[in-house]
Structures are given as C-alpha cells and as structure tokens.
Amino acid sequence: MSVLLEARNITRILPGEIPVTLVRDVSVSFRAGEFISITGPSGSGKSSLLYLLGLLDKPTQGSVLIEGRDTAAMDEEELANLRLERLGFVFQFHFLLPEFTALENVTLPMRRLGKLSEKERRARGEKIMSELGLGDQLNKLPKQMSGGQCQRVAVARALANDPVLILTDEPTGNLDTVSSKVVQDILKNLAHQQNRAVVAVTHDMNFAGMADRRIHLVDGKIV
C-alpha cells in the first residue's frame, strides 16, 4: 500500500534565549488503512509532532512528504490547500465554530474547497453525520449538544473533504468512558473500513492498544 505521509528525520527547535527542542530526529511513515497511536508522557512532544505532520508547523530540520510531495518549499497557500483536501484534524476540544449549526460546521471545509454545490454539500454533510449517529443533530448549535456529540461533529467536519489522513490529538481526552468508546470505534473504522490513515495522540492505554502500530515518544524522541 502506498505511503500517504512520510517524515524524514524531522527536528523542531523553538528558538529563544534557551532554545527548546520539541521534536528530535523523528522519522515515521503512514500508509492507507493504518491506525497508529502516539503515546508518551506529558510534555514529551506528542502534540508538537502532530502539528509538524499536519503541516501546521514547519520542522527546523528534515522534511515531511505528503503522498510523495515534499512540503518544505511550499508556500502558505499550497500548505493550506493540502490541509483542506488531504488532511483532517480532531483536537482534544471540539473547537466547533459557535455561531454555526452542526451541519454548517461540517460543510464549512466543503464550502472553502468550492467543488460542491450547496445541495451536494448538504447531502454529503447529512450523510457523514448520520453515519456517525448525528442524523438528528443537524441544525443544532454546538452549545445545544453534549460533549460527545460535539466531538463526533468535529470528526464529521474532519471528514468533510474526504481526507486520506486524519490526525487527532487526544480526541477522547475530554469525554466520559461511553462517549470515548464511541469516538474511538469511529476512528478505528475510518482506518480499517474506509482505508484512511488515522493517527491518534492519546494517554488512554486502552485506545493506544487498539492501534496497528504504536509510536512512543520520550523527550521528543521515538523510543
């Protein structure tokens, strides 16, 4: 199976009076259909690594390749386009836009991409949401839904433009056990049934154990 994302010897040092090394010489690659977990103690650089893999941050050294294309020389616009079309993010907090309904939140990335008509966007949004068990939450505002529901809407939003790679940072860190289980199963299925690569940063050993592969970080290094 093809490599969707490859990181080659990436290092990220925060400049400053005392430079902080967030990530040290990390090389990883993810393939379609894989579910990978990233674990490690607090402050070990898990989130920092995820931002580098998700093109939200640039490595000080090394390079990140998405589907074989080196992203080092890309400008802001190209990176944004890659994120829009190929990547999806889910964070610890749902970060839904509070003024928009669940469906509007989910269709926002489609609107930005501009490939679908209003009707098609709506149909696709509804389909994704009902697959995640949110068929009856379409027109609710984030504040009218539970934490678990919001997190599932956030997953639906990450899926809006049919990304090949989904990056999640403690997606269940803020949820009760029942909701956590639901979200974890959804993420695993996205990899195994829908043939995407799913990367999950987590503290939850149970969740980490469901992964095909586990990456353990200590002090910014893979051990």
Next chain:
Amino acid sequence: MNIAVFIALKHLLSRKRQSVVSVMGIVIGVAFFLAISSLMQGSQKDFIKQLIDSAPHITVSDDFRAAKRQPVSAAYPHGLIDLRSVKPLTETRGIRGYKKILEDLKSMPGVLASAVLTGQALLSFAGKDVNVTLNGMIPEDLRDITTIEDDMIRGSVDDLIADRNGILLGQSLMDKLSLSFGDNITLAASTGQVRVFRIIGTFRTGRSEYDEVQAFVDIKRVQSMLDRTNRANSIIIKLDNPDDAFYFSRDLEARIGYKSVSWQEASEDLLNTLVIRNIIMYSVVSAVLIVAAFGIYNIISTVVMEKHRDISIMKSMGFTASDVKQIFLIQGIVLGIAGLFAGLPLGCALMYALMQVRFKPPGATEVINMPLDWSVPQFLIASAFALTAAILAAWLPARKAAQVLPVDILRGGM
C-alpha cells in the same frame, strides 16, 4: 454566497447589539457630515454668488498697476547720473481709446462689456446734503451687464432707456431723505454743474452701504455734468462663465496696460478666509467620522481577540491568511455600508430641517432661509469618507487576525 461574507455576517449577527451600536456611530457621523458640509457649502456658494453678482466680473479702471518709469531711467538703467525730483507726466484721467477696447471685447463670444463713468455728486433735499456715487452707463448695458434689474423694487431699467433724465436710487437713500418715487431731485457736481433728475426706479440689494450711496443714470448726463464728454473711467465686463474672470482679466491687462481687476482678485482675502473655513469644517466633521471608525475598530478587534481559537481552527482546516483577513474586512465594510445607508437619509432629513430655519443675516434687510447645498459631490465625499474610515478601522484588526498562528493557540490548549 461567498464563504468569507457568510462567516462575516454570522459573526456580526451573533452580536447584534454591538454591531448596531457601532453602525450608529457611522450613521450619526455621516448625517452630521452631510448636514454641516451642505450648510457650509450652501452658504459659501451663496456668498460667492453674491460676490460675483454684486460687482462686475472684471473692472478695468483708468489706472496702472505700477507707475510708469521715467524715460531716462528706462534708457540708462545703469547710468552714472541719477536724475532727482523729476515730475511725472500728468496723465489725463479716463481710459484712452475705450471705444476701441469695448469693440474688441464685444466681439468676443461670451463677453459683455460696457463703459462706465463714475463720479461724485451732492444730493440736497429737505435740508440734508448727501454724497451719492453716480454710475453713468448706457442704460441698455446697465440692464444686460449689472444685476441691478433683479434688485428693482419699483420701476425698471427700461424706464431709464425711455427717460434719459431719470435716475435709479437705493431704497435706503430714499428712506433717509424721505424721497418718494417720481420725485425730482437736484444733483450738484464738483464742476459746479447742477442737474435735475426724476426718480424712476428704486432698488434694494440688501447691502445697506450700497443702497445708501449708489445711483444709476445715463452716461451722457454724467459726462456733461463732469465736463468729460466722450470719456469713461472704467470698463465693466461680464462673462458667461464667471470662473474665467481671473485669467481673462490678467490677459486683458497684459494687452491694454490698464489695471484690470477680476472679482477673484478683488475678493482674494474673502476667498482665502473661505478656504480656511472649509479646512476647519472638514476637520471637525471628519473627526466625527473618525470617532465612528473607532467604534468599528473596537468591535472588530474584540471579535478578532475572542475568535483567536476559531481562526486557528479555520486555518488548520485549510483557510489561508487572506481568507481570514477577508472575513474581518468584510465585517467592517458591512458595518460601513449599513451605517451609510441609514446615515444618508438621516442626513437628508437633517438638511431638510435646517432648510426650514429662517433668519436675518447681520447687515441684511431681509429674512432668508438657510442656504443649503444639495449637490452630489458632498454625498460622494461623505460616502467615500465613511467607507474608507470603516475599511481602515477593520483593516488593522483583520491584518492581526490573518497573522494568528494556529500552533500558538493549539499549544495553549484553549
């Protein structure tokens, strides 16, 4: 709908009260701007019209701007001998060859010109002696070139054409001497000549110093009273376009040598005062709009600050810096346009209300309405200014929003 517009409107609608308050600022700013500037422009136009109408557009007098140089100093500018106490040649008063100049002027399109002989005469009536300025003109020209016909309250300039012994007097002068229409008056010139005129017309220009001393008669009568047959001491010119007067007058003077003064030159001080007045006025009304712009700046920078997290998430989704910038710029534009659309009608209402005010300007004899200028440029200036202010006010926070780095916010956790 464009996605940036869609998000911008959502942001504004989700904080309706604040949006309305900041729009109110623009509304009041625009209305105030319009009312004040139309009032100022109106009074200025009115004032300039009076300036233009109250005197000829150009007056050529039998004077020279600089005294002629003595032939000897012109011939030997660096001469060794300095001739002192040379008595300058006495110029005969009056414009030489004025008939030729008049013919020339009259042959030009858009130009009306007439010769005038002015002189002083003493009017004695009922035991009072009053100095009057006699303006001797060809009656037909008096009708065509001056605006005195518009100010006639009894009789007309045409009567002067019919009755060459008639005189037109100001109403104030008549009141002062308790003269009445149709009376005969006796005028004495410094030459000792005395003549009787019949009052066949009275005028009121509203300027008391004018109405109390000026009188209009046939030029022939003045010429004979002053012993200056066939002479004129000034030429007055009226142009179809008064704005041309300045350059026309300059060229004319260069050609004929006699001092030629346009209305612009004659009222240079006043016109300068108007410029200063305009600067002050526009600074004040602009200040109002600038304050309004701060309202917009305030709301948008508050939104930007509160939305750092949303901006981060949008950027992680694939929104670019310029997408984000647009979202907030559009909010400023929407607020500006909303303010404009409410401000223009309110401004018109204010202008209409001001127009109903009637008052009596100092020195005038009539009650008038406030002069208001309804011309398009002011509406354009007010609109352009309001929109520019709104866009600038939004631009600063929008630029800040565009610079938000998602990683900085996400690292912070919230």
